[in-house]
Amino acid sequence: MELSRRALLSMVPASALLALADPLRARAAAAPRDPATGRGARGHLPAQPGGDLARLIDNTVAVLAGTAEVDARPEVAGKVSAITGAAQDHLDAMDAAGDGELFQGLGDLDTSDRNLTKSFQYLYEVALATRTPADDNPLHGNEAVQRRVIDGLTWLYDHYYGDQSKGYYGNWFNWEIGISQQVSKVLVLLRDQLAAYRPELAATYVAAMDGYLRNGKDGDVDLDSRFHTGANLADITTDRIMQGAALGDDARVSKAVADQLTVLATIDPYRLQHGVTDGFYADGSFIQHASVAYTGTYGTGLLSRVVQTLKILDGTAYLPQDDMAGVVRRWVVDGFAPVIFEGWMMEVVKGRGMSREKSGYRDATTVVEAVSDLAAHSSGDDATALKGYVKFVRESARAPLDPTAFVSPVTVARYADILADDSIPARDLRDASYTTAFNAMDRTVHHRPGWSFALARSSDRISKYEYMSGENLKPWFQGDGAHYLYLSGQDQTHAFGVDYFTAVSPYRLAGVTAPVETRKTIPELYGTQWYDNPDAGFTASSEKQNTYVYFPCGTDSHSGGATLGSYGTASLVLSDDVAYAAKQAGRLPDDFVAYRNARATKSWFLLDDEIVVLASGVHDPAGRAVTTTVDSRIAAESDAVSLTGCLRDATRWRGPGTAPLAWLRYANADEKTAVGYVFLDSPDVPRGPRPTVTLDTVSRSRRDVNAANPDTRITKQVFSVVFEQPPGAPTTTLACALVPGATERQLRRYAHGPLRVLANTPDVQAIGHARLGLLAANTFAPGTHIAGHLAVDGPASALVRRGGDGITSVAVSDPTTERDTVAITLRGRSLRPVSADDGVRITRLPGATRIEVTTRHSYGRSFVARLR
Structure with a gap:
């Protein structure tokens, strides 16, 4: 019986394969090439790199570890210190490791794919320190430490990674991307040391990584696979470029580059290539997971990977002659700049990432890093504009951007040079006032001096939300017209981010119309992080799981709007999601839980001083009570929050509760922010329903919205303006305007115009x-x-x-x-x-x-x- 490579790898440990090094080395030079790919047979020793491959290796090492000249710069000292400090911590953890651990605290490696991936990550971070050529780095060139890393790779392979009949549990991402990212970097960083100490280990690992690419084809990328798209494809192909460099395999590098170039193509929804909807669209939208608006998380990952490819291929024949940098510049101008406000990545494009403790400033830092490098690959006005944008983001951010979070010390130096260049003016890539309708991903963003407004819509094309892996546990209404009003000068971690979703009720997110009921999270419903029913086609990452659990779309096609200059409209017909519709049609199992939505027709009109919001036909087909939230905002427990207002009879409003308000003003003296709310008459409803105003102190754990978050308890003041409809109430019509930064005097003027419904x-x-x-x-x-x-x-x-x-x-x-x-x-x-x-x-x-x-x-x- 002939054994497959995968079967062989599951039977033979790395230590045994290393014993074959000498005879394999003798045969390597004469080894035949695969006539279809030109690639050497797997398992052969790495070839000696020359020409472009040697340049690729040098570039990669410089990108990851820096150079002696760069690492000696004082601006880079913090990054070097972070690299060496992390490595020393990991070495100490290796010394203290117990049975079944490579690093102390990372046990259960045969069941925890997360800990296994972290073990590989720590090995990479130790290897990185040994290649970081700073004068005060005691680990640089330390062969004993490098051998510890190589021994660690061997140990992990022998005990937990090499046996593929036991591996591939948990999240597919860790096996096909996460582990491979760390291993591939180590293989490049320690290429010479591996050749001298364990010469077969690189080829053994590359063969294993091919074997774990189970959503691919024959151990390679499959452009028809739903797993090999967008940011995931960029990750996989970047890994394979480095693997080819480590092995001296020119054909592997060329194939990986060609595969990665497919992510540069603008998605045409009417002429899909390989059926892929993931990527950038003509209007600047970015989608991942087939239907999730994801510029701020997967989009930043794609941007980072493609710019990294530009850097590691620089000066080689692998770099395409097409204007790769020009395509990426358009991503930045049309896709990223509109969703960043004063250095903060907006919530509407972060999928489940909005529930993480990682802040919007950190997300935007990834963009700044990429743009700093992209400027170095641009010239003339393009380079000046990109550098000016880097300075603009840095100067407008209300929390310092941390360059030690950059991947490369070289980028830290470039960033410092940009900030120090007085000839470059700090300038946004867009005008101060503009509206962007990302209709391909059901998002609208409206910018004005002093504030920005972001709106999350959904449809039968775009998901209502994303839940996955215990993250974003209470997402149900995040795509039902939820909005985020960002005010200038404020640290946005005080207004949004994970604390907003922790403190504010998921049923009363700003802008949302929702039925009054108590919904359960996926773990509460099923006792696991997904609906587990293989007989019905539901497994962890099955298409049914994606469609009905992880990121369900709506069932109505109406979600969009128009823009004219810097003004815009947006509209949405509120609908059930596809899971509820499928359950009603009898297409889902009896124990699958699906929730019914309320109904409303909603519009947003985006102007200079206000956002006008109209809602009509607001009701619940099941007869439940309904709430429509005009706005919800959070503040620190100690902040001086004040509420003032005027009733429709022109008398002063007396405080929280339900009242016939003409206008209301929320102000936070500590943050120096204010928002006004004007309650407008509709032609057929001259006296609309009365809003309810609340200001409560709420204390909850961040783990309530994301199981991966630390159990950190936060306490916030939560302000809300809500229209409440009792059970069985007739349909309601609502009209109001949000007026950012409004004064009381300005709000009084709305009684006489200029707005009219x-x-x-x-x-x-x-x-x-x-x-x-x-x-x-x-x-x-x-x-x-x-x-x-x-x-x-x-x-x-x-x-x-x-x-x-x-x-x-x-x-x-x-x-x-x-x-x-x-x-x-x-x-x-x-x-x-x-x-x-x-x-x-x-x-x-x-x-x-x-x-x-x-x-x-x-x-x-x-x-x-x-x-x-």
Whole structure:
């Protein structure tokens, strides 16, 4: 019987394979190449690198460990100290390790894939210190320590990694990516030492890593695999580039580079390659896990890996001739810059990562690191703009960015040089005022001087939330119109991050309409971190688990909006998720728990001084009570929070409770922040429901929202403004405006304009703003809907602005992504076209102007016309 490589690896320990080193070395030079790949047979000793491979190895070592010149710089001392300090801690832990441990405290390696991965990580961090050429680094070049690392690799292989019949438990990511990341770096860093001390170990490990690539094909990347996409594909291919360098395997490097280049392609949802929806879209959206808005976590990982590839391939023939750096620059401008506010990565693009203790400043630090390196691979105005953005993020961040968190000492030096360069002005990559509609991932971001607003939507295309691995335990409404209003000058860890989700009720996140009920987390429902039912197709990372448990989409297609210059609309039809729909259709097991949602039609109008929010048809089909939260904000227990307001009868508001408010002002004197809330009349509901205002002190553990968080208890003041509907109540219509930084004087003025709600029904929602000359509408049903002087063939979103120069600008979009054409009619005058986007047709009518837009395959983007 012929044994496969995988079977062989499961039977023979590394120590036995090392005994074969001498005869294999003799055969290595004459070994045949695979005619299909040009690659040497697995198990052969590493070839001696030359030319491009040698440059690749040198580049990789420099990226990870720095150079003597760089590491001697005072700005890099903190990074070097972090490297050497971590290594010494790990060596001490090796000395204190007990039975079944390589490092003290990391036991249960035959059942804990997390501890096994950490063991490999610690070996890498020790190896890294021995290659970090700082003068005051006692570990640099220490062969005894390097041999301890190599012995540690051998021990882990012999006892826990080499036997693949026992391995691959827990999370697939650790086996296909996590462990391989650490091992691959060690193989490059200690290549010469491995050749002299354990010459077969590198080839043995590479063969094992191929064997563990079980979601691939024949031990290699499979571009048709749902696991080999986006950031995961970049991780795997970067590992394989380093493995090829360690083995002197040119073909392996070339194949890995070619595979990684596929992540640079802009995703066209109408012409998917390999069925992959993960990656960057034309509007700057980034998706991972097929349907999760993920710029802030997986997106930063992809950015980091691709820029790292640029660095390690620099000066070699492996670096593609195409403008790889140019593609990545567009990611930064269109995808990352809009979702960073004063150095903070916004919550709406972080998936389950929003529940982690890692702050938004740390997430943005990864972007700053990549941009610092990207600037070095750019020239002219591009380089200047990128360097200016690095300085802008650093200067605008309200918490210091920590360059010791950078991967490379070389980047720390580059970052220091950028900050010290007085010829580079600190400048954002975007204007101070703009709106970005990330309709491909159901997100909208609105920036103004002093504040930014981020909105999370969902649809039958994009997930309502992401839960996985015990992280983000209470996510149910995070994609149902949850919003985040960031105020300038504030340390955002005091306003958002993990403490916001810990302190604020998951049913009362800002912007959310939710039924009043108590839901259970996945571990509470099933006793495990997933729904475990293999007979029904549910295993830890099965497609059913993803679809119905980890990141379910909604069931309505309407989620989108339009942008016109720096103004925007957004709209959403609140729906059940696909799990509830499948359960009702009898497609899920009886013990699978699915929750029903409330109903509402909602719009957001994004202006200069305010965000106008309309909701209509708010009710619950099951007859439950419903809450619609206007806003929820947190503050420190000791902060001086004040609430002032005015009733509709112009008398002073007396304090928390339910009241007929005309406006309300929240202020935090310690943070020097304020937000105003104006409660508007709808045409058919001149006196809307009364909001309830609360200010409570809440104490909870961060572990309540993420099982991986330490059991850290936090205490916060939680302020909320909520509309409450009792059980069985008729449908409700709501209208309000959020006014960031508002004074009481400013809020009083809204009684006389300039805002007016023109329509607020389940079919059409619209506002007019007299000072801006703006009319904005979202329509939700087929047919013609009238809002002021605008008739809209719905469903559609439209913005019309009459400028002082006599130009009327119009923007139109299809928020469902399903329509071939959309038409609107401007009534009152016949206007002639000045300019129009492709796909826009303008017809002059008696006393009106009709604008028809071909929206087929536009994926929700806005079409603009200018008329006179």
